[in-house]
Amino acid sequence: MATKIGMMDAAYFVGRSEILAWINSTLQLNLSKVEEACSGAVHCQLLDAVHPGMVPMHKVNFDAKSEYEMIQNYKVLQDVFNKLKITKHIEVSKLVKGRPLDNLEFMQWLKRYCDSVNGGLVSYNPIERREGSKGGKEVGKKGPPAQTSAKGTAAAPKAQSHHGRRHESSSSVNSNSSSTLNVKAARPPPPAPAYEEQVRVRSNQITELKLSVDSLEKERDYYFAKLRDVELFCQSPGLEGLPVIAAIQQILYAADNDGSAVAEARAMMSLNLLSSEEKMVNPDSQKRKSIRNLDVEAAGINNLSPRQRFPDATDVHCSGSPLMTY
Numbered sequence: 001m002a003t004k005i006g007m008m009d010a011a012y013f014v015g016r017s018e019i020l021a022w023i024n025s026t027l028q029l030n031l032s033k034v035e036e037a038c039s040g041a042v043h044c045q046l047l048d049a050v051h052p053g054m055v056p057m058h059k060v061n062f063d064a065k066s067e068y069e070m071i072q073n074y075k076v077l078q079d080v081f082n083k084l085k086i087t088k089h090i091e092v093s094k095l096v097k098g099r100p101l102d103n104l105e106f107m108q109w110l111k112r113y114c115d116s117v118n119g120g121l122v123s124y125n126p127i128e129r130r131e132g133s134k135g136g137k138e139v140g141k142k143g144p145p146a147q148t149s150a151k152g153t154a155a156a157p158k159a160q161s162h163h164g165r166r167h168e169s170s171s172s173v174n175s176n177s178s179s180t181l182n183v184k185a186a187r188p189p190p191p192a193p194a195y196e197e198q199v200r201v202r203s204n205q206i207t208e209l210k211l212s213v214d215s216l217e218k219e220r221d222y223y224f225a226k227l228r229d230v231e232l233f234c235q236s237p238g239l240e241g242l243p244v245i246a247a248i249q250q251i252l253y254a255a256d257n258d259g260s261a262v263a264e265a266r267a268m269m270s271l272n273l274l275s276s277e278e279k280m281v282n283p284d285s286q287k288r289k290s291i292r293n294l295d296v297e298a299a300g301i302n303n304l305s306p307r308q309r310f311p312d313a314t315d316v317h318c319s320g321s322p323l324m325t326y
Contacts, residue, residue: 011112012105019107027126029139033207034107038098039064040073041133046110047080049124050117055080063135070096086113100207101214227252243272 016034023031027045031037041062048055056076064070074092081088088109094102130136231252234245247265254261 012108014108014111016104019104019111022111023107026124027130029126033100035098035100035103037107038095038103039070040077040092040095041139043106043110044073044077044080045126045129046114047077048129049126050114051080051084052124054083057129057136058132060136061134062130062139067096088113099210099214101211101218104211243269 019034020031023029023034023037023042023046026049027042029042031042037043039062041060041064044055044060045057048057059076060073061069064073071092074090074095078090081090090106091102095106130139230248234240234249234252239245247268250265250268251261254264
């Protein structure tokens with residue numbers, strides 16, 4: 001099952017065009033963007049396609065416009081997830097916003113899951129299953145909005161050209177210069193299909209830029225969280241005084257981006273290693289010095305006279321030594 005797949009899985013490298021083709025062919029729809037499925041109704045029917053009868057389609061609303069109505073669809077989807085024991089987390093607050101990247105990632109996961117269940121769709125009538133849903137009968141009949149707008153814009157130049165001809169015939173008594181101006185004013189604008197194509201290209205470019213920005217923001221947040229974890233670890237009790245922790249903090253809090261922080265951290269570690277080696281060598285030298293001092297003292301005692309070696313008895317008596325008895 002594809003309930004748990006990593007972000008580097010091949011499922012998340014499926015393109016938007018492939019996802020749209022899969023949705024439209026499976027459910028017989030005419031979606032032009034993945035984020036048009038943000039209401040959650042499409043997700044519910046895709047699960048119904050691989051688990052027939054598991055989704056209560058009469059509760060699904062294909063006409064959901066507000067976030068409240070969309071959330072009701074996601075509640076139905078979550079109930080089905082619970083019945084199927086699917087542990088995938090649904091980020092409803094992001095999906096209902098219609099953000100392209102969030103909707104694309106969730107749809108990529110859903111395609112991977114549907115493909116893993118009996119190899120995908122076996123036999124399914126999406127139109128019949130949608131009939132009991134609110135707005136389900138009309139959702140498959142809606143054509144792409146670009147065609148309607150193209151027809152409307154194509155009709156406008158025709159009306160303008162007819163109006164120009166009428167105006168030209170009524171003002172035929174004017175001079176040649178005025179008739180030329182009227183002809184220029186009556187010229188229709190550029191063909192509508194070319195304009196629609198430019199709009200579609202620009203829309204695709206904007207969508208690609210939004211996807212890139214969302215991806216960069218997620219990557220930025222990921223690495224910032226990692227740096228924050230390292231910072232909290234360095235602040236743990238008992239670790240703040242360690243040289244390696246000080247070197248790491250030197251790199252974390254560096255204000256310059258020229259790489260000098262890494263060199264300074266390496267210098268700190270080198271000095272610490274030298275001092276540690278000196279401390280390891282110093283105990284031996286101290287022992288040797290103390291042995292030499294003992295040898296010198298022993299040689300000095302041997303050179304003393306007996307009177308110098310042993311103090312006068314009176315001095316001992318005066319000192320209160322228990323060895324003197326009278």
